[in-house]
Amino acid sequence: MLKTKRKFLFFASLIFTFSSILAINLPSNPSNTVLAEVDDTAQYFLDLLREDDPYLTARALKHIKENWEKGYEIMLLEAIYFARSKRHSNKLLQILEQKTGKKFGLDYDKWFQWIWNKESAYPDAYFEYKSKLHRLIDPKFGKYFLNRSHQSTIRLDEVRWGGVLQDGIPPLRNPKMIIPLEANYLKDSAIVFGIEVNGDARAYPKQILAWHEMFVDEVGGVPVAGVYCTLCGTVILYKTEHEGVNHQMGTSGFLYRSNKLMYDKATQSLWSTLEGEPVIGPLVGKGIQLDYLSVVTTTWGEWKKRHPDTKVLSLDTGHRRDYREGVAYRDYFATDDLMFTVPEIDKSLKNKDEILAIRLPEQTNENLAISSRFLKRKSIYQNKIGNTSFTVFTDKSGAHRVFKTGTLDFLEYDGISTAKDSNGNTWTIEENNLEGPNGKTIERLHSFNAFWFGYKAAYPDVTLIK
Template sequence: MLVIPKIKKKLFFFISLVLTFSSLLAINFPVGPTGNRIVEKDDTAQFFLDLLREDDPYLTARALKYIEENWQEGYEIMLLEATYFARSKRHSNKLLQILQQKTGKKFGLDYDKWFQWIWKKEAAYPAEYFEYKSKLHRLIDPKFGKYFLNRSQQSTIRLDEVRWGGVLQDGIPPLRSPKMIRPLEATYLKDSAIVFGIEVNGDARAYPKQILAWHEMFVDEVGGIPVAGVYCTLCGTVVLYKTEHNGVNHQMGTSGFLYRSNKLMYDKATQSLWSTLEGEPVIGPLVGKGIRLDYLSVVTTTWGEWKKRHPDTKVLSLDTGHRRDYREGVAYRDYFATDDLMFTVPEIDKSLKNKDEILVIRLPEDPDENLAISSRFLKRKPIYKNSIGKTPFTVFTDKSGAHRVFKTNTIEFLEYDGNRTAKDSKGNKWTVKENSLEGPDGKILERFHSFNAFWFGYKAAFPDVTLIK
């Protein structure tokens, strides 16, 4: 998610501008004869919102008095978010003093430590937090209000872990039915360029990282199937979903929010927020409806390797309808250059470096069965066999470092040429295709849907994942 680089240090021009003119935006409140807003005594959400009215000392003083006198556990996150979005350092320090006094914690303006401390406790925020979060973020984008208002009974994730990523709804514009071109026309691409490759019903497509990093999502029909490919740049995942479920084609977009540094999608019809990693709604009216999108495989490889395997592939055109610097390595250059995080997660697991790449393998029918395999480990083992649940699989890693996983049952593979040919223990030759392994007598082994991710983001989303490294 593209954000202003110093967002973790909190204040920046866009927020200042929005909050300065907040009374002109989305929230209109009745006013008394002096011009001050009329606030009901128990309107907790409004008192916390008034903390941001630095232009009205009366309102802020009254809000501070109410909060000090009525403090309860669970107010920490509301006060922290007000401190985070305060326009001036002087005002944020004033709010910080109360936060430190009430909690006994002395983290200063280190927001990562504050958030991690709150997230390590049991969730204790009041029901008013949903209203507060809605109205607070409506000051940034009026569309944000729909995500949280009246959602207290429609959430499967902790609301205090949902953070704004620095952009408006679809502020990072998804590519909808993007223009595709043939390989010979893609003169802008080097053979070494990283692409995300998919094949659906024989329709092969390549989505270069240098373009998709600016858009983070494509929505299209591939091989006759409506799909959405979601790229979370912060957590390194590209997941391909079938967007049709039980006859409904969900029109997905970029919400502007994150959960544990993982991008949250939204659907246009209900404004529900969806997990990128699980393909299901987590906040909003679609929660609890039994909706989980089916996902398909994505392979991270090089343009040279992909077009060699798929000479009839299509690839994204530079003509996206948007003006961006699509040169390789431009988007997120600073973020990808270090192991630092832009948004913290509840706990850092040092089994691998934060942005070490892993291959993710899950059982759709049993999501608790969950494996993460280090890509560095797999590059040392071009053939790797294991099982998940009761399903044996084999990972083939080619010369570009791309991983393809197949359900191999009892068949053991001993050789792989790093390209298209594998040989089993009986000497039979198999052809490695994009979605299947084809062997003697027409035998076909099914592809196991998988994708790559950064270790830190996946571990944060699935703390019980089994790591192989």
Template structure:
């Protein structure tokens, strides 16, 4: 998620109209309103009074109000004076390095007041009128730190999800080269490929695949594609892109309640659905090459270039600069240097059964194309094929001695097992072993979401 649109938040009629409805209704002015004065008024005297109040009555919970105000403030005079106050009170000289300011905040106990939810709602309402629903009156409906929720630079669904996108046969997909990266899924015999070159421009698709309602969520910043079932306990959730990030990971929202959802957790984290014990089930996604996927699955369908949007869908165009370095676009609280930021890992977890969480370096798995591990006292085996794609199965006490880096693996006793997308099958007895749902991710983003993750490298 990047700033693909330029939005000035100094649309005074939006700010003033909204703030009159939410703030200024009592005799006593709320503390956060002094920070909003920089946006709701062009009067230098109003700014001067606000600065004097902030300086004289400084509290630690003003820090996030000052930092977020400075992030959007375009008045050079007010901005420089507010920055001077912030630096004097915190004894930090970060100037306009917002990553440094946020890192400072996030590595200490949260200090913001409950009124910060209202401030954040008003501030971002001027960017998109729908944003205030995420934050207004949500202080009792939040499980994450609000100061870690950052605007990603786009409107709600400003990166447009693909809704029931057109799929075509491999023969018609002449735009794809065999080495192009695709995300492969298979549900109830419905097998599909979603090229990275297209999905990177949309970051989400929603559809019925194998008669199962799903959302494929691609967080380009943290390198994660997760396939969620969007029906849970009889309720169907229509997901979209909120425009906000948490620890450099995109936050989804559901259209009915406007609750914000953590993409990696599959849970609502701010809004009316918090506390309802809702967690979406996820399915496996294979990151592989188009050539390898269509060889395995000649029956597959694949996304058409006719998405209804005009984009440059050439391979490697979207996020080219971001993927070319190990630098982050949005800060996280703390980096774990055991791997490089964007080094790829395979995520293995069973959230409905255990808190145990395993990340295995893809580089390690490419060197060890058969890897046996245990989660929740269940044995699993990871098979890594010639394209670098990983498939994981519950394998009981089986020991595999060889794998052809394709579809066949052989046990120590000579039994041959065939790898399918949803199960592992004994070629002789036809016994089937279940697939363990997994997905890939960049190390920094996954570790930020799951700080206690076990790393294998």
């Protein structure tokens, strides 16, 4: 992970080397608000990165030391993080340690955690600074934060660059699908993310989607986006159309508590992957929340048994990647280490232990995380969230499907597709509902898998069942 982080920082340093002289401290241009509306505080912190101009750097240091405010901590820390040389980082670090009384050295995780566990205190100028700072990496990044200090529902200091440009991890847009007989690259044991919308069954192999982290398509006549956050282990499927507007989603390049942030092309607002709603930008407060659709994590062998008419991703994605199983993020998945830290590590489970997340935000504030290891020992698990009773069926592949079963009590499950209730009735487990006697159906309850650390970071009050 340290190697990956160094690669990210090296990439950023190269960009700063060639861009800082051109992009920082340019004269005002009335036709360009990105350049014209940067306040003095933001500019002083940007000048800290002007290692090519000792006068500007010295002036900025003097001003910041003499006018120090509590909210400057995160701005100075980000300047240290992106400084091109260790010598300059250490020079800035001395100021940070002097003003805060903390001695964390260049252990960025400790600095970030210390800041995040205090009350938020950054000034509005931080939005200007963050916009201009990250615009040096990708000009598109500037729009995410500029003039948006009053259009945010999350802490800006917890929004971190993930090391790639906008759509630098390229989403698969209307990807080519093939029939199972043509998918000779897939082993039956390969992990796939399966969906079925209006009878249209699709499988998205992890070994491909890990390189792209998102697919945008029309499935069963419904425009959708499937979002895979490799760092936090979540795969969530959304309807992208809301009140007549089809939001064109992409990968922002930023994270919030190690969870991927999406963006929409029209407004460049940042969106929560877990919530399906905008969290920074002009769409905040507009009542927009995308509808969830069900997705299951299973094996290719089990999925095609259940859905012989399924389609599956072709290797012909339009991109050149090593799509062999287990190649993408191999080092990250091989350990319990994090690439990007979170405010607090909860050791109730290992960081990357898988949980099943169940929420009904429209009905209750309750939030459940059920250990996948626990569920694999209980092929039938019944509980309640709010006033909704549910049953989790975990099949032989370890895939979880959750249904709103009310007062029904299920006693038997064959581990494939058939269950029996306490009244002796037989039910068939489909992707989106349970089918029972006399044509009765029971709705599936939205749920998804996630790594424990990322879900707990996003929802500190979650109840863990293990």
